[in-house]
Amino acid sequence: MGDSQYSFSLTTFSPSGKLVQIEHALTAVGSGQTSLGIKAANGVVIATEKKLPSILVDESSVQKIQSLTPNIGVVYSGMGPDFRVLVRKSRKQAEQYHRLYKEPIPVTQLVREIAAVMQEFTQSGGVRPFGVSLLVAGFDDNGAQLYQVDPSGSYFSWKASAMGKNVSNAKTFLEKRYTDDMELDDAVHTAILTLKEGFEGQISSKNIEIGIISTDKQFRVLTPAEIDDYLAEVE
Amino acid sequence: MSRGSGGGYDRHITIFSPEGRLFQVEYAFKAVKAAGITSIGVRGKDSVCVVTQKKVPDKLLDQTSVSHLFPITKYLGLLATGMTADARTLVQQARNEAAEFRFRYGYEMPVDVLAKWIADKSQVYTQHAYMRPLGVVAMVLGIDDEFGPRLYKCDPAGHFFGHKATSAGLKEQEAINFLEKKMKNDPAFTYEETVQTAISALQSVLQEDFKANEIEVGVVRQENPVFRVLSMEEIDEHLTAISERD
Numbered sequence: 001m002g003d004s005q006y007s008f009s010l011t012t013f014s015p016s017g018k019l020v021q022i023e024h025a026l027t028a029v030g031s032g033q034t035s036l037g038i039k040a041a042n043g044v045v046i047a048t049e050k051k052l053p054s055i056l057v058d059e060s061s062v063q064k065i066q067s068l069t070p071n072i073g074v075v076y077s078g079m080g081p082d083f084r085v086l087v088r089k090s091r092k093q094a095e096q097y098h099r100l101y102k103e104p105i106p107v108t109q110l111v112r113e114i115a116a117v118m119q120e121f122t123q124s125g126g127v128r129p130f131g132v133s134l135l136v137a138g139f140d141d142n143g144a145q146l147y148q149v150d151p152s153g154s155y156f157s158w159k160a161s162a163m164g165k166n167v168s169n170a171k172t173f174l175e176k177r178y179t180d181d182m183e184l185d186d187a188v189h190t191a192i193l194t195l196k197e198g199f200e201g202q203i204s205s206k207n208i209e210i211g212i213i214s215t216d217k218q219f220r221v222l223t224p225a226e227i228d229d230y231l232a233e234v235e
Numbered sequence: 236m237s238r239g240s241g242g243g244y245d246r247h248i249t250i251f252s253p254e255g256r257l258f259q260v261e262y263a264f265k266a267v268k269a270a271g272i273t274s275i276g277v278r279g280k281d282s283v284c285v286v287t288q289k290k291v292p293d294k295l296l297d298q299t300s301v302s303h304l305f306p307i308t309k310y311l312g313l314l315a316t317g318m319t320a321d322a323r324t325l326v327q328q329a330r331n332e333a334a335e336f337r338f339r340y341g342y343e344m345p346v347d348v349l350a351k352w353i354a355d356k357s358q359v360y361t362q363h364a365y366m367r368p369l370g371v372v373a374m375v376l377g378i379d380d381e382f383g384p385r386l387y388k389c390d391p392a393g394h395f396f397g398h399k400a401t402s403a404g405l406k407e408q409e410a411i412n413f414l415e416k417k418m419k420n421d422p423a424f425t426y427e428e429t430v431q432t433a434i435s436a437l438q439s440v441l442q443e444d445f446k447a448n449e450i451e452v453g454v455v456r457q458e459n460p461v462f463r464v465l466s467m468e469e470i471d472e473h474l475t476a477i478s479e480r481d
Contacts, residue, residue: 006364006365010244010364021250024250024252024253024255025251025255026255027251027253027254027255028251028255028256030255031254052396053396054401054411054415055418055419056398056399056400056401056411056415056418057396057397057398057399057401058278058397058398058399060397061347061387061396061397062396062397080393080394081354081355081357081358081361081392081393081394082358082362082393084354084355084358085355085358085359085362088355121362126363126364126365127362127363127364128249128250128251128257128362128364129251130362131251131257
């Protein structure tokens with residue numbers, strides 16, 4: 001991974017023992033659009049704002065929530081181009097696992113491999129850390145799972161989490177609203193309400209994206225029509 | 236201790252600044268504007284049109300060699316706004332990639348796949364210190380088998396979006412404001428309307444009326460999905476139609 005001219009790392013320790021490039025990467029994440037995830041009793045929901053730079057942008061050409069395998073989905077806050085790189089690498093790793101073991105990759109394994117890639121970019125020569133935090137949602141033999149991966153490569157499992165611009169309000173809201181026995185439908189409503197908390201302007205099916213996975217182990221992104229239905233229920 | 240700024244190198248290579256920004260990428264955007272050209276792209280119901288200024292700085296220059304419109308394949312066009320040299324290497328690599336795609340998979344590279352490839356390449360330059368980002372904004376156009384006419388814009392940061400209409404270059408923001416008003420109610424432009432909207436947007440934003448040899452126009456149409464650069468006569472026809480309309 002070291003580039004020819006740069007056999008030294010660009011991410012180095014400061015005198016106080018901090019890796020400042022990682023801190024700056026987290027700042028980049030913190031100025032990205034809000035996204036969140038909630039683990040319910042029978043599934044996981046992830047959601048994000050989809051604010052486009054102009055009404056001239058064709059919103060059907062943009063999909064922020066991506067699937068990595070049929071039963072694992074991911075959303076991000078931060079730099080879109082960096083996200084695409086991670087999605088591509090993760091999909092390949094999931095496929096390589098499947099080719100070797102003839103089994104779909106467990107969620108924890110995939111998260112560990114993504115995190116390892118992100119850590120590499122904080123230590124290798126001539127590269128900068130990724131400017132994204134990821135929320136990985138999946139359903140495998142261990143049930144519903146939600147993981148957050150940071151630019152440093154550290155990851156944790158969460159019952160509910162948020163990232164991006166509105167992270168502190170969103171997390172406070174989620175802490176109040178979360179219950180362990182939530183059903184997936186309730187979780188989707190809670191997700192929408194959390195996004196609504198810090199939303200600038202009118203929330204609609206055109207400026208948010210929602211992805212769900214439940215016991216059917218099929219990750220899918222909701223259509224604008226389905227989002228409209230949930231929005232109507234929330235009103 | 237303010238070692239937190241990355242040793243002052245955050246302005247020279249693509250590492251993060253304390254505010255989480257990439258200065259080199261932001262400077263690349265400025266380089267696009269510094270070329271002094273504005274380009275416009277408009278997508279209609281069954282066609283896409285891109286227009287750019289053709290500034291020939293020296294009378295001794297061969298005008299036909301000055302162009303920012305590049306066919307990537309017979310069916311895909313690319314309009315490059317910004318640094319010409321960077322544009323040429325991008326076009327060269329894109330042509331290679333599109334040809335390999337056709338060879339490997341047996342069908343023509345779709346517009347969005349090309350746009351994504353360009354954007355992913357640009358992202359690599361924003362993350363690896365050994366290469367600077369390219370000072371080019373690329374507008375890719377073509378007719379997609381499934382989705383019809385498509386217009387994509389790729390920038391030095393590695394972003395790419397599909398657009399109903401867009402602009403790049405010096406007067407980018409003014410042009411986008413103009414186009415937002417025109418496209419507000421999702422109009423379905425015919426081929427003539429598409430071309431004339433693009434040209435009149437450029438004229439309005441730069442506040443000058445063009446002669447046919449001062450602009451370049453490229454189109455793709457559903458009825459003939461080949462990427463074509465319009466001839467002087469065709470451009471003249473459209474210019475006349477615009478001035479008669481007003």
